[in-house]
Amino acid sequence: MKPFIKQAFVVSGAALNIVGHGCAHGFPAVLFAQLKADGGPVTLTDHDTSWIASVVGVMGIVGNFISPILMTKFGRQKAHLISTVPALLGWIVFVIGNTVSAFILARLLHGLALGLRTPLAAILVAEYTEPKYRGAFLGTFAISLGLGILLSHVWGAHLTWKITAVVCSMFPLIAMTIISLSPESSSWLVSKGKFDEARKAFVWVRGNGEAEKQELEALIKAQEREQTLEHNTIKVIKKFRWKHIMRSIINTLKTVLKIFKKxxxxxxxxxxxxxxxxxxxxxxxxxxxxxxxxxxxxxxxxxxxxxxxxxxxxxxxxxxxxxxxxxxxxxxxxxxxxxxxxxxxxxxxxxxxxxxxxxxxxxxxxxxxxxxxxxxxxxxxxxxxxxxxxxxxxxxxxxxxxxxxxxxxxxxxxxxxxxxxxxxxxxxxxxxxxxxxxxxxxxxxxxxxxxxxxxxxxxxxxxxxxxxxxxxxxxGKKSGDVETQLSLIVKENVTN
Structure with missing residues (x-):
């Protein structure tokens, strides 16, 4: 299988996730219109509709801050897989729920999925794809979002809102399958020092050409230098752990501030x-x-x-x-x-x-x-x-x-x-x-x-x-070393 096809396969998981988000974005209009037209099992007031429409943003912010923890600890692929779970649960709640509180819960779950997905999707595509294809792959997200909104409105015009929710739930399900069959990001594997696994993942998704080899080896060598710096820094920090607790706390705060100055x-x-x-x-x-x-x-x-x-x-x-x-x-x-x-x-x-x-x-x-x-x-x-x-x-x-x-x-x-x-x-x-x-x-x-x-x-x-x-x-460099900022800053602070 050609690298482009493999990259397209991986990206399709993210794209289907975005289509699902588009469906969730367009679904409230379907829900409100049908309940008001048919009388439905639930009577919605203006207060109810405003809550159902707006709670997505609240959980979206929560998901934004959980996402980097998942990405860093478990990897891009597993974090991406996790992001589909609340999306699927949200559709299930819509199907079985007949109360305002159930609708709000479903929207909270969709908001959490959105928050988890938003920081992740662009990073995932950027790390998996070749530079010459990256822009086109990332550009598909705009299409996916619009397509999801369009499909939810079209289906909602011909199906009940419960059946529409069932159909929309297919997108996170299919995305789950594709993500499960995709490898972990080689960039994340390199950042964790798993160089052999990174090489296998990189070759699977990008091929084994000379340019690809040079790109991967440059990334690995930079990470090896980082690990050396980090190892030396940890040794110094451990040596003074008990005597300089306050200084370590201050240095940590300085580190965070210096990161923002980089x-x-x-x-x-x-x-x-x-x-x-x-x-x-x-x-x-x-x-x-x-x-x-x-x-x-x-x-x-x-x-x-x-x-x-x-x-x-x-x-x-x-x-x-x-x-x-x-x-x-x-x-x-x-x-x-x-x-x-x-x-x-x-x-x-x-x-x-x-x-x-x-x-x-x-x-x-x-x-x-x-x-x-x-x-x-x-x-x-x-x-x-x-x-x-x-x-x-x-x-x-x-x-x-x-x-x-x-x-x-x-x-x-x-x-x-x-x-x-x-x-x-x-x-x-x-x-x-x-x-x-x-x-x-x-x-x-x-x-x-x-x-x-x-x-x-x-x-x-x-x-x-x-x-x-x-x-x-x-x-400001034309080429050269990858400076691992956090480790180097810690080392400089401890040395000083």
Whole structure:
């Protein structure tokens, strides 16, 4: 079996997990609609629906902080397998439950699965795949998420919500099977000093070519140097364990602070956080949730039903863009896609805002212009945002963190995702009411501009580069040693 096929097999487990997340994201709309239409076994109040919809974020944060512990202790493969368990349990609770408390429990379980999966998925794909395929594989996550939402809505329109839950539960089940048949990440095995196992896993998933051998051996040699440093550090620490307990505690705190000061840690963290903010405030969740309200204001229509076909066009474009993005990620440089997409998104949002202000001032009067121009600008915005910024959210967060801090960095950055989601979704209706959609678009444009400028200054090109090479670029080195930051810092503190 060719390495590409094996890598695709491993990635398909993560992709199916994301499809399952998309189903969970779209399922509440199916549940609420059917219960309200049929009367159902449960009567939901507005308070109930708000709780059912929002508790995912609470457990998502919990899962974000558990995930790195699982990744570090048990490995990427086992952590990935564990993340499917609460997802499957959540669907089972939906099938057998007929109370509000059961629905909330199911959503809590789905939130936990989401929190466990979010830091893990991008790291797993980045470590298993070749640099030339990494961007395309990570880009499939945007498709998987949208596909899951679409499927849950389609099935919910023709099946009962219980049967829909049964069908959706197939995704974590299939993902479990694929993950169980996949090897452990060679990067994690190397980090644990299991070099023979790492070689076998690496050859299975990446092949045995000369370039692959050099990449693996460079990683192993760097880890061997780390183990030597760590061994010497532990000996020194043990020697003074009882006499210098307070000093050890202080040194530990200094170590943590110094980790955050390391260029190879804080730069990727800032980049990932900025990327997540761009993802949220660029409209990744706001447009699907409030798109009809936005289009009603932009197109100046009296009723939501007047923008039905326009909303469908935007949804269709979003799906098409997710597919096209894979080819863009395979062909063009990351920075080229990021800043081209970012600039066009900012310009299109600003153009929509300016047009609305001018229209409200009576500058435009012709009917065709009032329909064609704003819809054209919304199409331009959708293409600009969904072709670049949406898929790159997964890609960049999966590529930039060094091996020593990959779990910690991914957790730190993704912990900003849920607050960003909550802030963007909660503030959007208030902004639309107070300053209008046109004012809100200017706020979003300014937010995106600041984040893009920060990433322009910090983000190196990552396309077709090994994770080791990317790590070296953050350190300011062109090539050379992999410095194991935590062990070296401890050694320096003890020596001093």
């Amino acid at each position: 260029k190879e840690f804080y730069k990727p963290s800032i980049i990932a956080i900025c990327m997540l903010i761009v993802f949220e405030f660029g409209g990744a969740h706001m447009v699907p949730a409030y798109g009809n309200l936005i289009l009603q204001a932009v197109l100046d229509k009296k009723d939501l039903s007047d923008v039905t076909w326009q909303f469908t066009v935007i949804d269709l474009l979003r799906t098409i863009c997710a597919l096209l993005a894979i080819f863009l990620l395979k062909t063009f440089r990351r920075r080229t896609i990021l800043f081209s997409s970012g600039v066009m998104t900012v310009l299109s949002l600003s153009a929509v805002s300016i047009f609305m202000y001018l229209r409200n001032a009576g500058v435009f009067a012709e009917g065709w212009m009032l329909d064609v121009v704003p819809m054209g600008l919304m199409i331009l915005y959708t293409l600009s945002f969904c072709l670049g910024l949406v898929p790159l959210n997964w890609v960049i967060c999966g590529e930039v963190f060094p091996l020593a801090y990959r779990s910690l960095g991914s957790t730190l950055s993704t912990s900003f995702l849920t607050p960003s989601f909550v802030v963007s979704m909660k503030t959007a209706p208030h902004l639309y009411t107070s300053i209008g959609v046109e004012g809100a678009f200017l706020v979003y444009s300014a937010t995106l501009t600041v984040c893009l400028l920060i990433m322009y200054a910090l983000l190196p090109e990552t396309k077709d580069r090994t994770l080791q090479d990317i790590e070296e670029s953050f350190k």
